[in-house]
Amino acid sequence: MSWQYDSRTRIFSPEGSLYEVEYDKDGVVLAAEKRFTFKRLATLNSTEKMYKIDDHVVCxxxxxxxxxxxxxxxxxxxxxRYTLAYQEPMQVKQLGQSLCDTKQGYTRFGGLWTFGMLFLFAGYDKNFGFQLHLSNPNGNYGD
Structure with a gap:
């Protein structure tokens, strides 16, 4: 009966594990903050920070x-294209790596503009479950 022990965020179980960590294994949550420097400016829909890539991947x-x-x-x-070719959704890790390959290609040659953004991909696939992957501006990739 874990409800007796986990009424607060940092409570240890009788076995010595944190319930907060145990609960985090069933999904991925992404959050973004939209900052406005001037309150009188109208909000623009083009400044979104969260995107749906596919039915199983967000960014x-x-x-x-x-x-x-x-x-x-x-x-x-x-x-x-992957779904059309293989009749199954693209794996989250594969999607992140393909994007990083493109970003890294722009860092190899002079005269090309490197992409100045960082992505956090979150998604679910049947092989690896819930996943979170990072794509840096220079093309480095992390799990």
Whole structure:
């Protein structure tokens, strides 16, 4: 009966584990803050920080939104092409890695604009369950 022990966020079970950590194994949550410097400015829908890539993948963005919008559209297109070709959804890790490959390619040559944004991909696939992956501006990738 865990309800006797976990009425607060940092409570240890009789076995010595944190219930807060045990509960976090069943999903991924992404949150974004939208900041406004001037209260009198109208809100724009183009400054979203959370995007749906496919039915099983979402993405949180930090950085230059013009660059992010281009890469988000490419990620959506990649996911749709994969689904069309293989009749199953693209794995979250594979989607993140393909985007990182493109971003890293822009860092190799002079005269190309490197993408100035960071992505957090969260999603679910049948092989690996819930996942969270990071894509840095320079093309580095992390789980």
């Amino acid at each position: 949180a963005v930090a950085g230059i939104m013009a660059d992010a919008n281009i890469r988000i559209n490419c990620a959506r297109l990649s996911a749709q």
